[in-house]
Amino acid sequence: METKLGKQTIKFSMPPVITASAAVGGAKEGEGPLGADFDMIVSDDKMGKKSWDLAEGAFQSAAIELTLKKAKLKNNDIDYVLSGDLQNQCVASHYGLRETGIPFLGLYGACSTMVESMSLAAALVGAGYANHAVCLTSSHFCSAEKQFRNPLEYGGQRTPTSQWTVTGSGAAVISSSGTGPRVTHITTGRIVDKGITDINNMGAAMAPAAIDTISAHFRDTGREPDYYDLILTGDLGVIGSDILCDLIVNEGYDIKSRHNDCGKMIYYIKEQDVHAGGSGCGCCASVLCGHIMKEMKSGRYKRVLVAATGALMNSLTVQQGESIPAISHAVAIEM
Amino acid sequence: METKLGKQTIKFSMPPVITASAAVGGAKEGEGPLGADFDMIVSDDKMGKKSWDLAEGAFQSAAIELTLKKAKLKNNDIDYVLSGDLQNQCVASHYGLRETGIPFLGLYGACSTMVESMSLAAALVGAGYANHAVCLTSSHFCSAEKQFRNPLEYGGQRTPTSQWTVTGSGAAVISSSGTGPRVTHITTGRIVDKGITDINNMGAAMAPAAIDTISAHFRDTGREPDYYDLILTGDLGVIGSDILCDLIVNEGYDIKSRHNDCGKMIYYIKEQDVHAGGSGCGCCASVLCGHIMKEMKSGRYKRVLVAATGALMNSLTVQQGESIPAISHAVAIEM
Numbered sequence: 313m314e315t316k317l318g319k320q321t322i323k324f325s326m327p328p329v330i331t332a333s334a335a336v337g338g339a340k341e342g343e344g345p346l347g348a349d350f351d352m353i354v355s356d357d358k359m360g361k362k363s364w365d366l367a368e369g370a371f372q373s374a375a376i377e378l379t380l381k382k383a384k385l386k387n388n389d390i391d392y393v394l395s396g397d398l399q400n401q402c403v404a405s406h407y408g409l410r411e412t413g414i415p416f417l418g419l420y421g422a423c424s425t426m427v428e429s430m431s432l433a434a435a436l437v438g439a440g441y442a443n444h445a446v447c448l449t450s451s452h453f454c455s456a457e458k459q460f461r462n463p464l465e466y467g468g469q470r471t472p473t474s475q476w477t478v479t480g481s482g483a484a485v486i487s488s489s490g491t492g493p494r495v496t497h498i499t500t501g502r503i504v505d506k507g508i509t510d511i512n513n514m515g516a517a518m519a520p521a522a523i524d525t526i527s528a529h530f531r532d533t534g535r536e537p538d539y540y541d542l543i544l545t546g547d548l549g550v551i552g553s554d555i556l557c558d559l560i561v562n563e564g565y566d567i568k569s570r571h572n573d574c575g576k577m578i579y580y581i582k583e584q585d586v587h588a589g590g591s592g593c594g595c596c597a598s599v600l601c602g603h604i605m606k607e608m609k610s611g612r613y614k615r616v617l618v619a620a621t622g623a624l625m626n627s628l629t630v631q632q633g634e635s636i637p638a639i640s641h642a643v644a645i646e647m
Numbered sequence: 648m649e650t651k652l653g654k655q656t657i658k659f660s661m662p663p664v665i666t667a668s669a670a671v672g673g674a675k676e677g678e679g680p681l682g683a684d685f686d687m688i689v690s691d692d693k694m695g696k697k698s699w700d701l702a703e704g705a706f707q708s709a710a711i712e713l714t715l716k717k718a719k720l721k722n723n724d725i726d727y728v729l730s731g732d733l734q735n736q737c738v739a740s741h742y743g744l745r746e747t748g749i750p751f752l753g754l755y756g757a758c759s760t761m762v763e764s765m766s767l768a769a770a771l772v773g774a775g776y777a778n779h780a781v782c783l784t785s786s787h788f789c790s791a792e793k794q795f796r797n798p799l800e801y802g803g804q805r806t807p808t809s810q811w812t813v814t815g816s817g818a819a820v821i822s823s824s825g826t827g828p829r830v831t832h833i834t835t836g837r838i839v840d841k842g843i844t845d846i847n848n849m850g851a852a853m854a855p856a857a858i859d860t861i862s863a864h865f866r867d868t869g870r871e872p873d874y875y876d877l878i879l880t881g882d883l884g885v886i887g888s889d890i891l892c893d894l895i896v897n898e899g900y901d902i903k904s905r906h907n908d909c910g911k912m913i914y915y916i917k918e919q920d921v922h923a924g925g926s927g928c929g930c931c932a933s934v935l936c937g938h939i940m941k942e943m944k945s946g947r948y949k950r951v952l953v954a955a956t957g958a959l960m961n962s963l964t965v966q967q968g969e970s971i972p973a974i975s976h977a978v979a980i981e982m
Contacts (some may be wrong), residue, residue: 314775316726320750322776363967392650392835399961400735402755406838406959409705410972415655415835417763418959418974420737420755428752432767439774440649440659500727503741624741624753626734632698637745639753 318532334601338479369408422622451592482597515552670937697919704743757957786927817932850887
């Protein structure tokens with residue numbers, strides 16, 4: 313039987329293996345510091361489709377295709393695909409994956425979706441329900457910006473705290489056997505709402521959720537921050553990362569020397585003019601499935617804790633004056 | 648270890664138990680034929696909140712509270728809550744559940760969400776990851792109508808094929824032990840898109856997904872339709888149900904004598920002027936968690952196959968001329 317640790321963590325007795333992964337990015341992501349770690353860079357942000365919305369689905373199609381090719385598996389070999397995205401009713405996933413014929417579990421965790429997806433995929437594989445499950449997600453700057461903020465043509469000025477939604481997708485195959493980094497623990501988050509109402513300051517809204525889940529992970533497992541070579545958040549960006557590192561000290565954990573954030577890593581923050589950094593489901597997904605997996609396989613990192621965070625509002629609730637609930641899910645990935 | 652049957656079905660060696668459930672409905676649902684089977688009928692469709700959007704969250708809060716009361720459990724006893732809804736970015740679930748403090752897994756399966764939620768909750772409990780998981784979902788006529796079609800004040804005329812979104816929520820506790828109906832099998836659906844583009848004919852868009860999943864369930868398990876006392880779909884309504892029963896014969900299964908649909912059961916179709924019947928995540932959730940659970944406990948039904956269906960478009964993709972992908976997930980519930 314599996315071991316439940318504390319309130320929120322599962323420790324796998326037979327840790328599922330990440331046997332393959334792939335990352336697809338847009339032109340701006342290709343020009344960033346991790347450009348070489350993407351499997352595919354797409355210069356046309358419509359990817360030959362008639363809308364950005366459909367293009368985002370095509371990023372997911374490309375990510376799953378590349379990943380399965382690396383894993384030497386066909387659609388028919390996959391037991392489940394778990395995906396979601398930021399578009400209303402998660403349509404990037406539905407249109408992007410509708411031709412795969414793989415049993416599909418739709419998720420919504422905003423920018424925490426990649427880790428929610430890995431958690432459930434690992435749970436399904438770890439329990440013996442599946443041999444292979446694919447987890448993936450995506451985001452697209454243009455589809456997100458018009459849906460959550462303003463039409464691009466409006467040219468609205470961005471605040472200093474705003475983040476740049478990554479155009480990209482990342483996919484991973486989680487398998488019951490094989491070689492690769494293993495998902496050893498999953499820590500499932502709770503919804504946390506500290507009253508932030510500024511839709512242009514996602515980092516501040518999401519940092520308290522990261523504090524809650526990362527602390528729960530340490531409490532549940534008895535591990536200390538120095539167990540990990542890297543404690544990686546999804547897209548807190550510059551401001552949210554500072555809040556996380558400063559305030560998690562109050563919970564008894566100093567993570568500053570080991571922390572990094574996909575939203576800080578994916579762009580040259582100043583040169584690429586992205587204000588507080590990258591964001592979006594595709595940020596964590598593409599950095600994790602591209603750069604981080606490469607660094608784990610090369611031996612640079614042996615133990616990584618990934619805590620992705622999501623802001624769970626929509627544009628209507630914010631206009632109605634509601635605060636922004638957030639969530640963070642974490643997985644421990646070890647060689 | 649668990650048994651994977653065929654491509655899409657899991658058979659649980661230790662079937663998880665539905666130890667409690669509750670249904671909450673609006674005034675129109677209370678006046679329907681199943682009115683007496685709801686645990687709570689709310690006459691104020693804003694439930695004291697300032698918007699319909701927040702009211703839908705309050706339906707979820709009420710449903711989980713009533714269910715946990717029946718199960719004699721507290722929030723702190725629950726390992727996971729799995730929920731989603733039709734509002735953009737699933738905000739009814741996030742605002743409705745943000746104060747529970749329960750580890751939360753957000754799902755998006757449109758109107759298939761209740762069964763997706765039960766499937767994953769049963770999988771988590773069946774594997775020993777959790778003792779108790781709550782699955783729930785909701786819908787609200789007013790929040791759905793303005794988001795997917797027209798503002799209510801516009802008074803748009805409804806087509807004969809249109810369905811009436813149920814205002815309501817249903818919640819169930821799935822536990823590793825206890826008494827009650829058991830989830831013996833889950834069959835996870837694939838995305839099916841047969842090219843339907845009419846947003847006012849959801850039944851036609853979703854019926855092919857129901858055919859695909861129900862056929863897969865019979866194929867995977869070797870069961871025949873007469874194994875079940877009831878084969879229940881979520882919200883195909885009058886038109887979608889006819890399509891399902893007519894076309895599944897081509898797959899070799901005649902289900903007509905055992906089939907019913909929550910969207911046909913919840914309203915007096917003609918007298919309540921609901922055209923093709925009820926729809927929405929809350930339709931399947933409230934009928935299943937109220938009426939069907941009562942009928943199973945009373946002995947009327949011993950074996951029920953529930954296949955909920957969801958339409959996976961959004962209003963933008965339909966305006967862009969895209970067809971409507973759909974999905975159906977099924978669970979076998981047995982006494």
